[in-house]
Amino acid sequence: MSDLVNKLYRNHSLIYKGLLFIFSTFLIVYLFPKTGKFKYNFERGKPWQSENLYAPFNFAIKKSNEEIAAEKKTISDHSTLFFAVDSAIENEVNDLFESQFKIAFSDSIPKLKRNILFKAGERIINELYALGVLSENYNFPENKTVVILEDRIEKHTAKFADLINQEEVSSMINRVLIEEKLSDYKTEFTSLFFDLIQPNLTYDKSFTEKVLNEDLNKIAYTRGSIEKETLIISKGEIVEGNKYQVLESLKSEYESQVWNAxxxxxxxxxxxxxxxxxxxxxxxxxxxxxxxxxxxxxxxxxxxxxxxxxxxxxxxxxxxxxxxxxxxxxxxxxxxxxxxxxxxxxxxxxxxxxxxxxxxxxxxxxxxxxxxxxxxxxxxxxxxxxxxxxxxxxxxxxxxxxxxxxxxxxxxxxxxxxxxxxxxxxxxxxxxxxxxxxxxxxxxxxxLFGLVSDVSLLELSDTNSKLLKELSNKAPGTFHHSLNVANLAESCANEVGANAMLIRVGALYHDIGKMKNPTYFIENQSTGINPHDELHSKESARIIIEHVILGIEIAKKYNLPDRVIDFIRTHHGTSMVYYFYIKEKELKPEVDRSEFMYPGPKPFSKETAILMMCDSVEAASKSLKDPTSTKIDTFVESIISKQIDEGQFLNANITFKEIQSIKKVLKHKLANIYHLRIEYPE
Structure with missing residues (x-):
């Protein structure tokens, strides 16, 4: 059982990828359409490229979207409007007319004239309510058919233009008075009917839409049918007109038919x-x-x-x-x-x-x-x-x-x-x-995923960031060294096609661990006092080696990305603090090398390998006395060759050709730093 658990643990990464693969596959398949796919490709106006096509089953020819849209438009244009009439309003108006007429027309008017006026008023009411008066001004075409319903029972059928809206009441009164030759009483009648006339026709929108939808639902979406084994189209025939519609119908039917289990x-x-x-x-x-x-x-x-x-x-x-x-x-x-x-x-x-x-x-x-x-x-x-x-x-x-x-x-x-x-x-x-x-x-x-993009690297490369400012204040020599290493590493990265932005950021932060004990590193010793003179070699080596661990801790505290922390972790690989190792060996022959060795790991990418070379070369170049081109060439060759001999680059995907290119860049850059002229032969 324990062997199985150990085996699963050793292969947990592959198991995870397998589960991820299966899960992703089923999720994507779940999103896919669950019908068959028509196996023929065709385009309107192009020849049919496949073999003669016969109908695989009976199917109906579907109308085109344009045909269906035209039918729907025709039905909508010729649809009927339904209005509900309130007959009680007409009776109410007639009753009010009798009482209000006596008030509007005085008793001084002769009886015969009063009867004529009264009948004219009744005619106005009858003509107004023959079909009805609209409750509001509706914007419908005049030729629309209108059905007037009383208690949902058809009472009249007319054209919309025959209905009277409230704005037309006044003109209706004037017309009747002119015909009755009573124009002199226009003011009295207008004043009388202004308060009497009430609308009694209301547009029944829900019933109209219901009838329209019923008519639209009666539309047939197919026209004719194709029997099984009927030739649909021959090879080379142009796909157009009815042929195109039949093919579209077959494709739609094929993809939408009910599939069995x-x-x-x-x-x-x-x-x-x-x-x-x-x-x-x-x-x-x-x-x-x-x-x-x-x-x-x-x-x-x-x-x-x-x-x-x-x-x-x-x-x-x-x-x-x-x-x-x-x-x-x-x-x-x-x-x-x-x-x-x-x-x-x-x-x-x-x-x-x-x-x-x-x-x-x-x-x-x-x-x-x-x-x-x-x-x-x-x-x-x-x-x-x-x-x-x-x-x-x-x-x-x-x-x-x-x-x-x-x-x-x-x-x-x-x-x-x-x-x-x-x-x-x-x-x-x-x-x-x-x-x-x-x-x-x-x-x-x-x-979300803890990844690093060039945008973040650009932000991290800002030397005004809080962490780099702290480094420049506490360890100015280390900060200057980091800038020099960053410039060297960036040039080398560009030469061999590595990630220049990443390596520059890694170089800027690779020595942040020296902030804890800055004076124990020679680049920060401005007073000429070396605290290592008072320490044992082992203690000095421990402090020097410890800056890698401290750097990792500081980087995690400031939430630096893992890709940047990798440079801190690997920039010394598993090399030794040789100065103190030799010093200790002078005191006693038997020395434990591990006490003077960096914990590693070794560089495991092209970028981390470049940083190790640049860091070592830049730091050691400070010890060069009277540098010449020959001295610099020998110096760079010896440092990088030593790292190769120690196997520091075995885990990095870097080639000997790329290492040679890096050496060339470092030699050139150091020559420029020390302002060397070309050495002419004597």
């Missing part, structure tokens, strides 16, 4: 195979070409998480409306991976992600072409992401590539630009703007 399981299995193959290729790439990333579970999790996130966001957008598919800023992915890792890994992961998305999005070939080209442009153009101008320029270039590629595909499909919807380009502009979100996203990822 067996088919459903096979589709899931096939999708799982495709997704697992894609993710496996990514893991194999990391295993072969990015071993340091592969061995770091946090970094592998970070890569898988970002791929899943892009698939998830794209799926949400496609499910909502595939029209907005190009708003999703896929190019954020290579930007993030390039910021934290390198361009090659960023491009490989981007291509894998786009291949996965090809099973989700419509027009998959067009989509994959655009996104892969955009990803390549992103990798090629974005350099020094921490510079804001570079990011804006690159986003502009990415957006331009999207627009050009989309325009080319549209012309190929349609054959002209007449039907091009220029507003589509807005989605690409929005995508470019969304890509700018990469900066805050990088900051969030740094905090």
């Amino acid at each position: 067996s088919n459903y399981n096979w589709i899931l299995f096939a999708y799982t195979l495709l997704v697992s193959l894609a993710l496996l290729m990514l893991l194999l790439f990391l295993r072969k070409y990015r071993l340091e990333v592969f061995e770091n579970n946090t970094k592998v999790t970070f890569i898988f998480f970002n791929i899943f996130l892009m698939v998830f966001i794209t799926t949400l957008v496609v499910n909502y409306s595939s029209e907005y598919i190009y708003v999703v800023p896929i190019c954020i992915l290579p930007l993030i991976f390039k910021a934290f890792f390198d361009a090659r890994l960023g491009l490989f992961a981007h291509v894998i992600t786009v291949l996965l998305l090809g099973s989700i999005v419509p027009n998959s070939y067009e989509y994959m072409f655009l996104q892969i080209i955009a990803g390549i442009v992103t990798i090629l153009t974005v350099s020094e992401l921490y510079k804001r101008a570079n990011l804006f320029i690159s986003v502009g270039q990415i957006t331009l590539i999207y627009i050009i590629a989309y325009f080319a595909f549209f012309v190929i499909h349609e054959g002209s630009v007449e039907t091009l919807k220029w507003e589509t380009f807005i989605w690409f502009i929005l995508c470019g703007l969304a890509t700018l979100f990469v900066q805050p996203l990088i900051y969030i990822y740094e905090k």
